[in-house]
Amino acid sequence: MAHAHHLTDSRLHELWEMHAPDPHLASCAACQARLAEIDGVTSAVQTAADVAFSEAFPDRRVEASRHRILQAVERLNRPGQIVTFPGTPFVAARQRTRPRWMVAAAAGLILGLGLGRLTHPGSLAPALQPAAALSPVAPASYSVVADDDLLFALETASTGPVPVLRSIHELTPLSDQPDPLW
Amino acid sequence: MASGDRDNARERFTALVDLQHRRALRIAYHYLRDADDAAEAVQDAFLRVFVHIATYSESRPFEVWFTRILVNACLDRRKARGRRLKWTIPMADASPNRPLDPASTAPTPEQRMMTRARAGEISAALAKLPARQRDVFVLRYLSDQTPGDVSAMLGLSEATVRVHLFRAIRRLRTLLER
Numbered sequence: 001m002a003h004a005h006h007l008t009d010s011r012l013h014e015l016w017e018m019h020a021p022d023p024h025l026a027s028c029a030a031c032q033a034r035l036a037e038i039d040g041v042t043s044a045v046q047t048a049a050d051v052a053f054s055e056a057f058p059d060r061r062v063e064a065s066r067h068r069i070l071q072a073v074e075r076l077n078r079p080g081q082i083v084t085f086p087g088t089p090f091v092a093a094r095q096r097t098r099p100r101w102m103v104a105a106a107a108g109l110i111l112g113l114g115l116g117r118l119t120h121p122g123s124l125a126p127a128l129q130p131a132a133a134l135s136p137v138a139p140a141s142y143s144v145v146a147d148d149d150l151l152f153a154l155e156t157a158s159t160g161p162v163p164v165l166r167s168i169h170e171l172t173p174l175s176d177q178p179d180p181l182w
Numbered sequence: 183m184a185s186g187d188r189d190n191a192r193e194r195f196t197a198l199v200d201l202q203h204r205r206a207l208r209i210a211y212h213y214l215r216d217a218d219d220a221a222e223a224v225q226d227a228f229l230r231v232f233v234h235i236a237t238y239s240e241s242r243p244f245e246v247w248f249t250r251i252l253v254n255a256c257l258d259r260r261k262a263r264g265r266r267l268k269w270t271i272p273m274a275d276a277s278p279n280r281p282l283d284p285a286s287t288a289p290t291p292e293q294r295m296m297t298r299a300r301a302g303e304i305s306a307a308l309a310k311l312p313a314r315q316r317d318v319f320v321l322r323y324l325s326d327q328t329p330g331d332v333s334a335m336l337g338l339s340e341a342t343v344r345v346h347l348f349r350a351i352r353r354l355r356t357l358l359e360r
Contacts, residue, residue: 009348010341017329038348041355042323048304049324051297053208056217065221066203069228070196076232 007031013038195232202245203228205325206252212320213256214263215309223259227252246334249327253317253335307357315350318343 007015007024012031015022016038025031057065206227210220230251231238238247308316314336321332322343329347333340 010344013344013348037355038351041351041358044358045304045308045319045354046323048301049208049212049308051301052305053211055298055301056211056220057207061217061221062204062207065207065224066199068221069199069203069225072225072229073192073195073232076229 007034198231199228202248206248209249209252209320209325210256212305212308212324213253213317214259215305216263219259219263220256223255224252226255226258230255242334243331245327246331249321249325249331250335253321304354304358307354310357311350311353315346315353318346319350319354322347 005024006028007022012025012034014020015025016035025035203224206224207220210223210227211217214220214223227248231248234251238244308319311319317336318332318338321327321335322329327335329340329343332338333343336343338346
């Protein structure tokens with residue numbers, strides 16, 4: 001029979017899975033051989049997999065694994081509680097922070113405009129007044145100071161051990177130095 | 183949560199573990215080919231299920247949802263192992279034909295050894311399959327999922343699953359004849 005008329009891989013596989021009869025298959029030795037190939041290899045792999053699995057996981061090991069899972073669940077100690085794990089704290093924090101800044105900036109602007117109106121009732125352009133008059137609009141400067149503090153703290157921490165730790169370090173004998181007690 | 187509800191949830195989860203555990207170990211073991219890694223991947227998967235159980239939609243079978251989580255846990259572990267191995271000195275006997283587990287090197291009767299050797303060869307052949315073919319084959323024939331379930335688990339069409347299965351079988355035969 002011409003190759004073009006052979007069953008496709010997908011069709012052949014489907015027939016094999018369903019144990020379904022097929023007129024072409026009944027008369028084509030090549031397709032029957034392909035079907036037998038599926039059967040033989042699959043059975044061999046399944047048998048080998050059974051052997052390998054039972055070697056690797058005897059009953060006591062399966063039981064130990066099951067026990068560890070249940071213990072781990074017990075440690076979580078929050079059955080039924082929904083937690084976004086593994087969470088994305090940075091994204092979440094940013095999403096929360098950004099609107100807060102916007103609200104603070106808007107509040108500062110409104111307050112500044114109000115103060116401008118009070119201190120200069122005739123003026124229509126409080127924004128042109130000296131910056132000191134609009135000081136409530138400056139929450140960003142707090143952030144800058146806080147960031148600077150944080151960066152300073154990080155820099156200090158990264159430049160080396162702080163004096164208190166250094167003294168401990170100096171008291172600790174290094175492994176390559178001879179111990180004076182010996 | 184009331185302690186009664188908590189106990190109830192724990193009992194139900196224990197029943198779930200009992201139902202899926204062995205099958206999960208089998209899948210993970212054939213993905214990872216290492217018993218310790220497999221046990222850890224299964225544990226990861228169950229913990230993920232426990233934490234995310236409320237996101238499970240009953241529109242598809244629990245087994246499909248769980249197996250997808252398990253496969254992801256196996257892939258994560260495989261990646262982690264890859265990173266670990268990058269920084270370790272390769273073992274001299276790290277050939278693909280090495281035994282699946284150190285315990286299998288213990289002296290045994292001849293017949294048993296031959297069976298083990300054959301199982302080792304077949305497992306090594308399985309490991310040589312392209313990743314997609316191996317995934318499909320393991321899920322279909324070593325964990326008894328239907329092609330429809332495998333297609334849902336891996337996000338492939340059922341026809342594609344069948345083609346991968348057939349190609350996997352053909353490739354396995356070639357590998358085992360060598």
